Amino acid sequence: MTHQIHLTVNGEAVAREVEPRLTLADFLRETLDLTGTHLGCEHGVCGACTVVVDGRSVRGCLMFAVQADETSVVTVEGLAALCPQRGDAVRRGEQQLSVLQDAFRQHHALQCGFCTSGLLTTAHALLAETPDPTPDQVRLAISGNLCRCTGYIPIVEAILDAARRLRE
Amino acid sequence: MPNRYFAARHSNALPVGAAVKAAAFDYLAPRTLDQALTALSAHGDDAKLLAGGQSLAPVLALRLANPAVLIDLNRVAGLDRLQTDGAGDMHVGAMVRSRTLELSPEIARAQPLIHAAMPWVAHVQIRNRGTLGGSLSHADPSAELPAVAIACDAVLTLRSLRGEREVAAESFFKGLFTTALAQDEILTSVRFPGWPATRRCGFIELARRHGDYAIVGVALTVDIDDSAKVTAARLVLFGASDMPMRARAVESALIGERADSALAARAASAAAAGLDLRSDHQASAEYRRELAQVLTRRALVQAFSAPAATVAGAPPGIAGGQQ
Numbered sequence: 001m002t003h004q005i006h007l008t009v010n011g012e013a014v015a016r017e018v019e020p021r022l023t024l025a026d027f028l029r030e031t032l033d034l035t036g037t038h039l040g041c042e043h044g045v046c047g048a049c050t051v052v053v054d055g056r057s058v059r060g061c062l063m064f065a066v067q068a069d070e071t072s073v074v075t076v077e078g079l080a081a082l083c084p085q086r087g088d089a090v091r092r093g094e095q096q097l098s099v100l101q102d103a104f105r106q107h108h109a110l111q112c113g114f115c116t117s118g119l120l121t122t123a124h125a126l127l128a129e130t131p132d133p134t135p136d137q138v139r140l141a142i143s144g145n146l147c148r149c150t151g152y153i154p155i156v157e158a159i160l161d162a163a164r165r166l167r168e
Numbered sequence: 169m170p171n172r173y174f175a176a177r178h179s180n181a182l183p184v185g186a187a188v189k190a191a192a193f194d195y196l197a198p199r200t201l202d203q204a205l206t207a208l209s210a211h212g213d214d215a216k217l218l219a220g221g222q223s224l225a226p227v228l229a230l231r232l233a234n235p236a237v238l239i240d241l242n243r244v245a246g247l248d249r250l251q252t253d254g255a256g257d258m259h260v261g262a263m264v265r266s267r268t269l270e271l272s273p274e275i276a277r278a279q280p281l282i283h284a285a286m287p288w289v290a291h292v293q294i295r296n297r298g299t300l301g302g303s304l305s306h307a308d309p310s311a312e313l314p315a316v317a318i319a320c321d322a323v324l325t326l327r328s329l330r331g332e333r334e335v336a337a338e339s340f341f342k343g344l345f346t347t348a349l350a351q352d353e354i355l356t357s358v359r360f361p362g363w364p365a366t367r368r369c370g371f372i373e374l375a376r377r378h379g380d381y382a383i384v385g386v387a388l389t390v391d392i393d394d395s396a397k398v399t400a401a402r403l404v405l406f407g408a409s410d411m412p413m414r415a416r417a418v419e420s421a422l423i424g425e426r427a428d429s430a431l432a433a434r435a436a437s438a439a440a441a442g443l444d445l446r447s448d449h450q451a452s453a454e455y456r457r458e459l460a461q462v463l464t465r466r467a468l469v470q471a472f473s474a475p476a477a478t479v480a481g482a483p484p485g486i487a488g489g490q491q
Contacts, residue, residue: 001194020195020238021228042188043226047293056267056296062225063297066195067242122293143379144291 005069010078018065025049025060036076047145050118057125076117103162111149123159190228197240219302256362262301281369291379301355310381315406319387328353344410366391370467382407384459386467398422417441427472436465
């Protein structure tokens with residue numbers, strides 16, 4: 001049996017029929033074709049599928065799409081365009097990046113990029129809640145996101161730099 | 169189911185050949201507690217209650233359970249309240265999320281042990297969804313909240329169509345992933361008794377990485393009178409065996425004694441007495457015994473050195489490594 005859900009994804013109203021067992025992450029990727037949300041472990045360990053639901057970061061693989069009925073979801077695709085409170089987006093050639101995304105770029109806070117969307121959504125929710133985090137608060141906030149390339153140091157630097165730029 | 173699940177969850181590794189997509193199920197989203205109880209009563213063993221889903225969703229993804237029906241409690245009105253009654257007891261609805269407990273100024277002031285434990289519970293994305301009632305009902309032996317509930321002498325309210333009953337946290341946990349909940353019952357709220365001015369607390373755990381389930385952890389409350397003597401103590405070890413357990417030998421070694429570091433060291437030596445310690449891929453029973461003693465001593469020192477009625481446990485740091 002399928003269920004009709006109505007939600008907002010990156011500012012756009014979306015209505016779809018979903019099977020109950022479809023996770024929010026699979027819904028975003030397979031149904032809406034928003035493949036910026038990545039799936040690593042699919043059982044809540046790696047954090048790659050983190051999206052923001054009603055302002056809070058959640059594991060997209062541990063929530064069913066049917067539970068996102070009447071919520072507002074932001075994915076990595078929505079960060080640049082839909083977040084005026086995050087300061088002016090930055091233009092780099094044809095690409096528009098949020099301040100946070102631009103800081104990741106400047107600080108080389110990614111290598112293979114697999115974990116990046118989950119880190120960006122996690123950090124986005126952190127900075128909305130805590131505009132002036134300490135380095136330890138940043139490390140705690142991203143402790144549920146596994147990155148196997150960077151060693152995390154440039155990621156922490158990027159988030160702290162973005163916080164500074166957004167406060168100015 | 170529980171043992172396989174436990175191994176999978178705690179090793180962060182999938183069993184060989186594991187699926188990572190749930191089998192099909194029907195989904196019910198009741199709006200009232202009565203609707204939820206009626207659905208649970210009708211479907212019985214075929215149904216699973218869905219709270220925060222942070223443990224159930226992996227169980228379904230790994231197909232360690234295949235319930236025919238999920239009854240989602242997220243839209244049930246009235247289960248997410250957090251309020252203090254006239255007697256100073258705090259009533260926490262079963263669907264209050266971990267993140268709410270972590271950030272609540274009222275919890276920080278009135279229930280310092282909950283506040284001290286929350287930063288140790290998984291990661292922020294998990295705490296944003298996970299609930300108090302879900303954690304208690306799931307009864308993972310390494311989880312923080314069951315131990316905190318016992319250390320606080322919390323009382324759980326269980327509802328069914330047959331009526332309502334109260335169960336002390338200490339009697340609620342029966343074993344590995346096993347509780348006193350009957351098949352048709354829902355845990356609806358938890359009452360944490362008011363916090364006396366003489367009470368202090370300690371909380372500490374050891375995990376391989378921050379946010380992982382504890383190998384061993386300690387949650388405790390002690391009451392200390394004007395002459396610095398311990399008048400009451402509740403000390404709970406979790407992760408050590410199949411369920412959170414009070415270390416009664418430590419508690420009785422504390423009563424009537426002067427609260428200082430010498431007492432902490434003396435009493436902690438009995439930490440693992442009488443416990444059936446677990447041995448698994450993370451740690452041997454022998455290592456857990458040693459850890460139980462060390463962490464008990466540290467948690468006692470925390471509690472003894474904290475000013476009364478403030479939070480004893482420092483939030484875990486990452487840069488500083490293990491505490």
